[in-house]
Amino acid sequence: MKAVFITEHGGIDKIKFDEVKKPVISSKEVLIKLKAASLNHLDIWVRQGIPGIKVEFPHILGSDGAGVVEEAGQEVKNVKAGDKVLLNPGISCNTCEFCSAGEHSLCPAFHLLGEHVNGTYAEYVKAPFENVHRIPGNLSFEEAAAFPLVFLTAWRMLISKARLLPGETILILGIGGGVSSAALRIAKHTGARVIVTSGDNNKIEKAKQLGADIAINYNEKDFAKEIRNLTQKRGVDVLLDNIGSVTWIKSLSSLARGGRLVTCGATTGANPQTDIQRIFWNQISVLGSTMGNRKEFLQILNLFEVNNLKPVIDSVFLLKDFREAQKKMEEKKQFGKIVIKIY
Ligand SMILES: [Zn+2]
Incomplete structure (x- = not known):
């Protein structure tokens, strides 16, 4: 063959x-x-x-x-x-x-x-x-x-691990990637407010067409500062960061008290500077995730079937x-x- x-x-x-x-x-x-x-x-x-x-x-x-x-x-x-x-x-x-x-x-x-x-x-x-x-x-x-791979990964991250709820705000970094764009679709079906970042204005336009409520071009604005402005200094409930070294500290500072940071990758490096004081004082959960189990796979098949999703x-x-x-x-x-x- x-x-x-x-x-x-x-x-x-x-x-x-x-x-x-x-x-x-x-x-x-x-x-x-x-x-x-x-x-x-x-x-x-x-x-x-x-x-x-x-x-x-x-x-x-x-x-x-x-x-x-x-x-x-x-x-x-x-x-x-x-x-x-x-x-x-x-x-x-x-x-x-x-x-x-x-x-x-x-x-x-x-x-x-x-x-x-x-x-x-x-x-x-x-x-x-x-x-x-x-x-x-x-x-x-x-x-x-x-x-399959990207939706399974994003589903476990958002639903099983971060337990994203309707009305919460999620920040998804680097919206061009497969897991990130799957996460955007799942978050919108959940009823969350979705903020995304990208360095490319074409990708920002496409993310908005897919339902992103707010999109930040990280080449034009510091996303952490922008999140503070957009949320009246509160921060977001859930943050999906697969970027790693380059974004980690900013991701921690973009989270609300009690926020959940969920990661399944580190494309820019896996050993970032971190901020343990912020993690314990603000009671942030750092959640790791890889792929998903068979029940979660059946759940994404249902998601596509019921919602006629493409x-x-x-x-x-x-x-x-x-x-x-x-x-x-x-x-x-x-x-x-x-x-x-x-x-
Ligand atoms: Zn086994």
Whole structure:
């Protein structure tokens, strides 16, 4: 089968598009003929090499995908050949104390499609049956491939961890990213007031079209000062910061007393200066989050089904044009998801 893969870590030039072996399934796995996949920033980190994560080469990239069930193992009951499905990228052991408690993303063996095992930028992918779900609503394959990883991540951050409530104010930093734009949609459905930041006025316009109440261009204004002004020095209830070093101190000072800061990443560095006095005196909660559990995955499928929601797709590339797609993501030119069409 045709696939996009790497045989060593490095730059965009290390990505190959060629023939690889088609996966073979076990009795509890499902083989899916992929129709679409979508990019995540994770793909770039996997390509460059993540410290502590060893991959077997050739390694197929990609965590999100949707397609048609080609073959289901003998013990698989939830889907059958011909079903239109999407994938939950998070795979766990099913037996440890965390899995038993329904907290799959806390599993010590937790891993992702495309990160530790072969992913979705291919004609076929295999996955455990627990990770395969029918596509909700009337979503196209491109739309179905565009939302799982980022919506699952944003849902756990806002709903399960920060427990965002109607009428609260949330600040989402860097609205161009996939998790951030998913968080904007979820926060608006929750009934919260949403403030976003971006350094790009086009992205600010798009965020407003998606329902952002206020958008701050951080190249023109200091967002922390602007938050103090906008909230009469009170600060926001919830703040989503995946940026890390560059924003951390300002994020802490943008929170209200009792506020919740939630993070799932640190694109500018993971060891910022911090302010412990502000954290304890203002009783701020700092919440870490990664992906989500299976219940949360079902909750986002319901969110799409009930609200007839469509993910924001920035652009669609063909599988063979994968380098251009990754280049666009690396240069942060996208708003929403970059999708790969696979035929
Ligand atoms: Zn486990």
